[in-house]
Amino acid sequence: MFVTIEYFGVPRQKTGISSDSLSFANSPISLSDVLTEIAARHTAFGEQCLTGDELSRETIINLNGNQFVRSLDTQVVNGDHILILSTDAGG
Amino acid sequence: MSIFGYHGVYATVDATTGTSTQSPITESTFRQFPGGSALGTHLLLEHAAWQHDPLSAESSLVFAFSPLVGSPLTTSAKFAVVSRSPLTGRLNDSLASSSFALAGKRSGNDAILITGKAKAPCILVIDDQQTSKLPADHLWGLSAEDAEARLAEQFGGEYHFAVIGPAGEQQVSYATISHNGRHAGRGGSGAVLGSKNVKAIVVAGNQRTQWANTDGLVERAKQLSNLSFGPATEKYRELGTAANLLVFNRLHCLPTRNFQRGSFANSEQFSPEALGAARDKTRSSCAACTIGCTHLYSTNSHTSNRNVRIEYENIYALGPLCDVQDPEVVLQASHRCDELGIDTISTGGTIAFAMECVERGFLNQPWLRFGDGAALLKAIHLIGTGAGLGKLLRQGSRAMANIIGHNSIEFAPQVKGLEIPGYEPRALQSMALGFAVGTRGADHNRSGAYEIDFSDAADRRNGTAAAARLAVDTEDKAAIMDSLILCKFLRGVFSDYFGETAELLNLVTGWNFDKAGMQVMAQGIINAKKEFNIRCGWTPAEDTLPHRMLNSVLRDDPTAQLNTQTLRTMITAYNLKRGWNADGYLDKLSSK
Numbered sequence: 001m002f003v004t005i006e007y008f009g010v011p012r013q014k015t016g017i018s019s020d021s022l023s024f025a026n027s028p029i030s031l032s033d034v035l036t037e038i039a040a041r042h043t044a045f046g047e048q049c050l051t052g053d054e055l056s057r058e059t060i061i062n063l064n065g066n067q068f069v070r071s072l073d074t075q076v077v078n079g080d081h082i083l084i085l086s087t088d089a090g091g
Numbered sequence: 092m093s094i095f096g097y098h099g100v101y102a103t104v105d106a107t108t109g110t111s112t113q114s115p116i117t118e119s120t121f122r123q124f125p126g127g128s129a130l131g132t133h134l135l136l137e138h139a140a141w142q143h144d145p146l147s148a149e150s151s152l153v154f155a156f157s158p159l160v161g162s163p164l165t166t167s168a169k170f171a172v173v174s175r176s177p178l179t180g181r182l183n184d185s186l187a188s189s190s191f192a193l194a195g196k197r198s199g200n201d202a203i204l205i206t207g208k209a210k211a212p213c214i215l216v217i218d219d220q221q222t223s224k225l226p227a228d229h230l231w232g233l234s235a236e237d238a239e240a241r242l243a244e245q246f247g248g249e250y251h252f253a254v255i256g257p258a259g260e261q262q263v264s265y266a267t268i269s270h271n272g273r274h275a276g277r278g279g280s281g282a283v284l285g286s287k288n289v290k291a292i293v294v295a296g297n298q299r300t301q302w303a304n305t306d307g308l309v310e311r312a313k314q315l316s317n318l319s320f321g322p323a324t325e326k327y328r329e330l331g332t333a334a335n336l337l338v339f340n341r342l343h344c345l346p347t348r349n350f351q352r353g354s355f356a357n358s359e360q361f362s363p364e365a366l367g368a369a370r371d372k373t374r375s376s377c378a379a380c381t382i383g384c385t386h387l388y389s390t391n392s393h394t395s396n397r398n399v400r401i402e403y404e405n406i407y408a409l410g411p412l413c414d415v416q417d418p419e420v421v422l423q424a425s426h427r428c429d430e431l432g433i434d435t436i437s438t439g440g441t442i443a444f445a446m447e448c449v450e451r452g453f454l455n456q457p458w459l460r461f462g463d464g465a466a467l468l469k470a471i472h473l474i475g476t477g478a479g480l481g482k483l484l485r486q487g488s489r490a491m492a493n494i495i496g497h498n499s500i501e502f503a504p505q506v507k508g509l510e511i512p513g514y515e516p517r518a519l520q521s522m523a524l525g526f527a528v529g530t531r532g533a534d535h536n537r538s539g540a541y542e543i544d545f546s547d548a549a550d551r552r553n554g555t556a557a558a559a560r561l562a563v564d565t566e567d568k569a570a571i572m573d574s575l576i577l578c579k580f581l582r583g584v585f586s587d588y589f590g591e592t593a594e595l596l597n598l599v600t601g602w603n604f605d606k607a608g609m610q611v612m613a614q615g616i617i618n619a620k621k622e623f624n625i626r627c628g629w630t631p632a633e634d635t636l637p638h639r640m641l642n643s644v645l646r647d648d649p650t651a652q653l654n655t656q657t658l659r660t661m662i663t664a665y666n667l668k669r670g671w672n673a674d675g676y677l678d679k680l681s682s683k
Binding site: 006008009010012013048056057058060062065066067068069070071083085086 | 322323325326329330334337338341342343364545546547550551552583
């Protein structure tokens, strides 16, 4: 299955790309699986994205432009778009 | 009586005579209203400022400092300007950061209240508790930046200045007060100062306050500075607030064409990455700040070689909201707003509203079309001169709608008269509540309810009573930040917000606030602001949103719908959580 990752703000700066398409053998998978793959590809961002077994305070994730999620157990299915944002909307 | 962190007095300066008096402020008052917005609101209540037209000689305008000003804590060089707003008729508290805060507090006052009206343009100088009035004929008509430069030559480096531009002199309803390139921007405090014929407040002095626990304060300041270099503030430091643009666009939260859409075709060109690639870029910081969120970009302007400070709100209001696609135009428009001394959000909101009035045939100004950059610049020019359409534009969108008629108030982008910042309420419904109930109108700095929308605690397109109750907490945090005062961009470094801000206050003052005490303080501050508005004539009907946002879907995201019933449910939940009645009235007003 394929999952599209969209990077914004600091995550875009750290990864150096605005989007990416990741391929996984199984479906569905968890958000944790996706972030582990991202961390393997983008070490600098990966270090900041996760704190132990949790999403770091500085990272915000949105699924398909709809719901914001924090649980790494969130189910991800084929065709999902995962938006990774900087913390804090204000300004 | 000496109180750690305070002088224990405020000055009342009469612009009519150029004289001042000092009055004491008790420790008990400071414990409820420690500084900034809180102290300014309290003093306005004490002076019954709700009774007066904000542009009358009798009106009051307070510059309020805080216990943390002058401390080594990062981002603490801030002050609040508080008055009744000429734009909304309600309370207005604008904050800004600069050395003006440091020098103002060293003048020996915890706040400076300006009243009266000079017969001719003047400068008010408050220096070590001495006050004088000097002529300002040589400054009248100058931009705030140019006037500041002239004042620096006249007074020297120890003096600092809060200045109005030409818009303030002409009492444009959303004129700012400026200093070091920063603005106390929203709500028209510059017009209040201009109505008093005061071009500038000049402050200096050598009066310093003591801290209760200097060693502890210095140690905590070092920790906070280190944290301010970390990931919690990285967005502001590396990209600036303009980083919001692409995110908001992707989520259809970026108000476009006067809130007709939630996304903008040319958003990539306005991203900080694109602006930085195409232009010279510099960064700067406010006084005593280690974050450094200010990002400035070069323009092709023939009239200025200065880089232009760009924030998300400037871009939103002068770009997408007016459907202007050219970043160069938006940079020049933003710069022109700074020169005139006008709030960019209200400027863009009012012009976008006028563009839609033209589009609908309600306003016979065929040159003023969405997407026309030259028209945007011309409209700003007219706001500055007051000629032609400028006479209407300088009153803000609500007043304009009331003059134009045709039910245009239904799409005037304002709440309580204050133009709406760049958060589409239908797509961010906790923020919709924050806008509706805000004491100074539609306001992203007094309510951080968008944080609820940008979390897993709520469905951003489905406002609920539960989300409304969560929004109260974000408003409480802002009330504390705006009163201690610290920059909101620092908030992410705190893991126990109320507990840690209590610690900062205690280190300076020697008090023993705890988490619960700070939350009680926040509620008291919000109550005071609400009381001021009630005394001004506030009614529950004001806590709402424009008809458009409650009766039509967002064109590019039909799932983003908000209706009156949902908003009322949220407002009732908010009011009850605040301890008010369901309509939003306090049980009783303080005796004045």
